[in-house]
Amino acid sequence: MNVIAPSKTGKSSTSPAPDTNPASSFVKIDKVTKSFAGIVAVNEVSIDIAKGELFALLGGSGCGKTTLLRMLAGFETPTSGHILIDGRDMTDVPPYERPVNMMFQSYALFPHMTVEKNVAYGLKHEQMTDAQRKDRVRQMLDLVQLSELGHRKPHQISGGQRQRVALARSLAKSPKVLLLDEPLGALDKKLREHTQFEIANIQHKTGITFVxxxxxxEEAMTLATRIAVMDKGVVRQIGSATEVYEYPNSRFVAGFIGSINLFDGEVLSVIENMATVRVPALGVDVTGVAPRHIATGQKISAAIRPEKIHISREAPPTSSNVVQGTVDDLGYFGKDSLYRIRLDTGTVLAVNSVNARRRPENERVAQWEDRVWLAFDPTSVILLKD
Structure with missing residues (x-):
């Protein structure tokens, strides 16, 4: 289990936020299904993407996200359903006639060409003069901050720079929609984090819709205006990074996005907007904000993010949502520490504690085998019916 919660760092921009109202849909995926030899890869997916939005399709291997992207590009034809871009039905339109471009994970740069010629390659069939073509290449290299490297070949620049060349080439034809397939998968962690913000800034400058x-x-949450979480060919939830992380609509989304402690429970009472839930794995009754339409006696799941749990060697001032346990294991990650706490019931809880100040090892919040108290606010408890 990955116990490091994802970064929720946002991006700043002076650009207006895209209108994500379905009525203003720029890319419309309408009940699209795709089957291969009787096996359903995408199952009646409907998504509305606004003009100028940076939208992410997020999911594990085999969830259908790449198949959906290939249908947007025209490389695959839907078995049923429709795909519209800017009001035009693209379902049966070939790839070369669609107002889209695609940036592949491998970047697919020509090794024998310079950076400038790679960027210019997609413009050779455009109705442009040589001067216009050169000006467009210069604009794209300025946009990705590679103007001084135009004479170099791909093997003479870094991985992050090659990624930006591929992005410049994809943007050169001014597509209405740019499709990016795992665009940062080939980069190391630190470079990937830096490039996420570069892509977001370029998208804001151009105003082109990115999918x-x-x-x-973390990549989806840092980059995207909204995220569609996919599983087994269907979309489980669409929302902003905050919505899918803080307010997941199902056990699947809660477990897939970030790290979480997830337990079965039963509703004991519902008073106004608060519910009390019996959670045998914790050995205590848990209070949390009640989801809509729940009733006493209903089976439900209780979830708490590791960073929402306060750990202390001293008893907290409240008695609500408090458990005791022993430190089974701990890990130091610099910005935070992970504690695995074994409760008296035998359940192990993951807890993240932010290292807000420097301190010696012997002054950590807790050490191995320490007896500790854990407390969490009712508003931090996620109660899920699904």
Missing amino acids: VVTHDQ
Whole structure:
């Protein structure tokens, strides 16, 4: 179990937020299904993407996200359903006639061409003069901050720079929609984090609608205006990074996005907007914000993110949502520490504690085998009916 919660760092921009109202849909995926030899890869998916939005399709291997992207590009034809771009039905339109471009994970740069010629390659069939073509290449290299490297070949620049060349080439034809398939998968962690913000800034500057496929939760949450979480060919939830992380609509989404402690429970009472849930694995009754339409006696799941749990060697001032346990294991990650706490019931809880100040090892919040108290606010408890 990955116990490091994803970054929720946002991006700043002076650009207006795209209108994500379905009525203003720029890319419309309408009940699209795709089957291969009787096996359903995408099952009646409907998504509305706004003009100028940076939208992410997020999911594990085999969830259908890449198949959906290939149907947007025209490389695959839906078995049923329709795909519209800017009001035009693209379902049966070949790839070369669609107002889209695609940036592949491998970047697919020509090794024998310079950076400038790679960017210019997609413009050779455009009705442009040589001067216009050169000006467009210069604009694209300025946009990705590679103007001084135009004479170099791909093997003479870094991985992050090659990624930006591929992005410049994809944008050169001014597509209405740019499709990115795992665009940062070939980069190391630190470079990937830096490039995420570069892509977001370029998207804001151009105003082009981006659709990104990724399996990386942090990447989707950092890049995207909204995220569609996919599983087994269907969309389980669509929302902003905050919505899918803080307010998941199912056990699947809660477990897939970030790390979480997830337990079975039964509703004991519902008073106004608060529910009390019996959670045998914790050995205590848990209070949390009640989802809509729940009733006493109903089976439900209770979930708590590791970073929402406060750990202390001293008893907290409240008695609500408090458990005791022993430190089974701990890990130090610099910015935070992970504790695995074994409760008296035998259940192990993951807890993240932010290292807000420097301290020696012997002054950590807790050490191995320490007896500790854990407390969490009712508003931090996620109660799920599904």
